[in-house]
Amino acid sequence: MTAAAAQQGTTHQGILDWVTEVAELTQPDDIHWCTGSDEEWVQLTDFLVGTGTFIRLDESKKPNSFYAASDPIDVARVEDRTYICSRDERDAGPTNNWMDPDAMKELMRGLYAGCMKGRTMYVVPFVMGHLEAEHPMFGVEITDSAYVVASMRVMARMGSHVLRKMEELEAAGTEFSWVPALHSVGHPLAEGEDDVAWPCNETKYIVQFPEERMIWSFGSGYGGNALLGKKCYALRIASVMARDEGWLAEHMLILKLTSPEGVVKYVAAAFPSACGKTNLAMLQPTIPGWKVETLGDDIAWMRVGEDGRLWAVNPEYGFFGVAPGTNEHTNPNAMRTIAKGNSVFTNVALTEDGDVWWEGLENPPARATSWKGEPWTPDSTELSSHPNSRYCTPIKQCDILAAEYDDPRGVPIDAILFGGRRRDTIPLVFEARDWTHGTFLGATLSSETTAAAVGQVGVVRRDPMAMLPFIGYNAGDYFNHWITVGKENDAAKLPKIFYVNWFRRDDDGNFVWPGFGENSRVLKWVVERIDGQAAAVETPIGHVPTPESLDTDGLDMSAADLAKCLEVDAEEWKAELPQIQEWFDKFGDDLPGVLWTELDGLRARLEG
Numbered sequence: 044m045t046a047a048a049a050q051q052g053t054t055h056q057g058i059l060d061w062v063t064e065v066a067e068l069t070q071p072d073d074i075h076w077c078t079g080s081d082e083e084w085v086q087l088t089d090f091l092v093g094t095g096t097f098i099r100l101d102e103s104k105k106p107n108s109f110y111a112a113s114d115p116i117d118v119a120r121v122e123d124r125t126y127i128c129s130r131d132e133r134d135a136g137p138t139n140n141w142m143d144p145d146a147m148k149e150l151m152r153g154l155y156a157g158c159m160k161g162r163t164m165y166v167v168p169f170v171m172g173h174l175e176a177e178h179p180m181f182g183v184e185i186t187d188s189a190y191v192v193a194s195m196r197v198m199a200r201m202g203s204h205v206l207r208k209m210e211e212l213e214a215a216g217t218e219f220s221w222v223p224a225l226h227s228v229g230h231p232l233a234e235g236e237d238d239v240a241w242p243c244n245e246t247k248y249i250v251q252f253p254e255e256r257m258i259w260s261f262g263s264g265y266g267g268n269a270l271l272g273k274k275c276y277a278l279r280i281a282s283v284m285a286r287d288e289g290w291l292a293e294h295m296l297i298l299k300l301t302s303p304e305g306v307v308k309y310v311a312a313a314f315p316s317a318c319g320k321t322n323l324a325m326l327q328p329t330i331p332g333w334k335v336e337t338l339g340d341d342i343a344w345m346r347v348g349e350d351g352r353l354w355a356v357n358p359e360y361g362f363f364g365v366a367p368g369t370n371e372h373t374n375p376n377a378m379r380t381i382a383k384g385n386s387v388f389t390n391v392a393l394t395e396d397g398d399v400w401w402e403g404l405e406n407p408p409a410r411a412t413s414w415k416g417e418p419w420t421p422d423s424t425e426l427s428s429h430p431n432s433r434y435c436t437p438i439k440q441c442d443i444l445a446a447e448y449d450d451p452r453g454v455p456i457d458a459i460l461f462g463g464r465r466r467d468t469i470p471l472v473f474e475a476r477d478w479t480h481g482t483f484l485g486a487t488l489s490s491e492t493t494a495a496a497v498g499q500v501g502v503v504r505r506d507p508m509a510m511l512p513f514i515g516y517n518a519g520d521y522f523n524h525w526i527t528v529g530k531e532n533d534a535a536k537l538p539k540i541f542y543v544n545w546f547r548r549d550d551d552g553n554f555v556w557p558g559f560g561e562n563s564r565v566l567k568w569v570v571e572r573i574d575g576q577a578a579a580v581e582t583p584i585g586h587v588p589t590p591e592s593l594d595t596d597g598l599d600m601s602a603a604d605l606a607k608c609l610e611v612d613a614e615e616w617k618a619e620l621p622q623i624q625e626w627f628d629k630f631g632d633d634l635p636g637v638l639w640t641e642l643d644g645l646r647a648r649l650e651g
């Protein structure tokens with residue numbers, strides 16, 4: 044299958060050739076070219092209700108919305124089955140699984156052979172980012188999952204208008220390419236065999252071929268494994284494009300912060316999976332007069348503009364947010380967005396009156412059906428919803444969506460926040476000394492693992508720029524790319540870099556910082572630092588707020604607890620040094636020397 048070659052031909056013929064090749068291999072019963080129309084949504088959702096994959100929710104509760112429960116073997120991203128199959132193993136680097144691309148293709152052709160028998164092959168033309176962008180980032184996903192098509196319609200700009208745009212560009216002789224993204228649940232149906240509610244396969248492969256800008260996925264129907272525009276394209280493939288073309292594809296939210304005086308700042312923030320990006324992206328400030336609007340909660344593409352500033356767009360068209368913990372206190376804006384319907388809820392609980400519920404949501408139902416299909420009550424010892432259960436909801440429904448979301452140029456970022464989930468060591472917020480030091484902070488970011496990926500939860504791991512599962516190439520080269528962006532551009536125009544940690548705990552294990560809307564106080568300090576108005580203490584790790592420089596008016600917190608939030612414990616940081624050394628040793632000569640210099644500087648300042 045020469046998808047890359049298919050990209051070179053005329054678009055329509057190129058796509059047709061690729062679709063033909065895939066159909067010959069996978070042998071679907073029929074082929075459906077997705078239009079993205081409302082009529083198609085109705086056909087798809089009716090079909091999914093018919094197969095038992097979808098349960099239609101009550102129109103008065105969540106209009107035009109559906110419930111799905113996955114197979115328990117298919118509930119999250121499968122990092123151990125995710126591969127970067129670069130030609131040279133070195134280019135995958137020590138943080139990625141690698142296999143020789145030809146060997147992987149051989150293996151997966153064996154899996155794809157006949158895998159779509161009894162099913163429909165859907166061809167999904169889509170674009171990540173704006174169709175009106177200077178260089179639209181096209182993709183075509185082939186999938187045998189109607190659930191994936193329905194979810195892609197929420198998460199990406201998809202359908203006939205995308206194909207027409209490609210044809211227009213082709214007619215105008217304008218150069219462009221498209222990413223072929225092949226997906227199968229890996230569950231062929233024999234003649235007359237009924238489908239299961241959640242078809243998938245014990246064997247899963249989520250594979251990126253970076254030089255070919257191509258994605259092959261097999262065996263999972265869930266989230267980032269199957270909605271290939273998201274993690275596979277907009278991060279893993281896009282990060283390789285960004286390395287080659289001089290921009291950044293990052294795991295970041297984008298928000299717009301407006302002060303009471305009307306001063307606007309744009310902030311991007313990289314937190315590991317399920318560490319609060321969506322909540323921060325839609326923050327409802329507790330400090331009077333401050334306003335947050337969102338542009339995105341998960342992915343940011345950032346390019347240096349002619350003005351030397353870093354301009355960010357959100358390439359996605361929807362939210363695929365963690366449901367548990369989302370409620371009127373933690374994220375009222377998400378709740379209002381979801382309430383408008385047009386959403387797909389996966390692995391949450393289904394209530395008897397045709398609504399959904401999850402842990403942390405107000406008003407637990409007296410009885411419900413859990414994501415495992417079992418009777419559930421508030422007294423159940425089992426969870427109603429999987430910790431990685433998700434809502435999939437159109438971004439346009441968000442009341443605080445910034446108008447700039449629709450601007451193909453994006454917004455100029457003033458501050459980048461790196462954040463993790465650490466119970467100790469990392470203070471509430473501190474500012475990097477400069478871009479290189481900020482890159483060091485990003486490269487050494489650490490966080491307790493979450494349920495967004497299969498594996499143990501709560502283990503502290505290094506998660507550089509919160510991109511560990513999403514860097515499409517050698518992470519040492521990725522760090523060097525960040526360093527280069529700083530070197531090749533005017534530092535005064537680039538965003539200032541900060542490190543935040545909402546999750547510090549006291550000796551009894553309780554969170555010291557209230558978080559959620561109160562995080563607006565940290566954002567205020569950040570923008571006031573940018574404007575040279577907020578005080579800070581110079582510490583071995585960076586610039587930490589003086590207690591007085593944080594706006595604590597109305598904050599129910601003792602001075603001792605605030606001091607605890609801001610504490611820099613030299614012994615805790617000295618304990619980080621060998622961990623950072625061990626992390627950096629993984630990269631050998633691929634690690635930029637300036638990062639070793641930063642580590643030496645930190646050590647010297649701590650021991651000074």
Ligand SMILES: O=C(O)CSc1cccnc1C(=O)O
Nearest residue numbers: 119120265266267316363495
């Ligand atoms: O893709 C999944 O199955 C869950 S992981 C996820 C989903 C949406 C946004 N981010 C993530 C992530 O792991 O970062």
Ligand SMILES: [Mn+2]
Nearest residue numbers: 294316317341
């Ligand atoms: Mn994410």
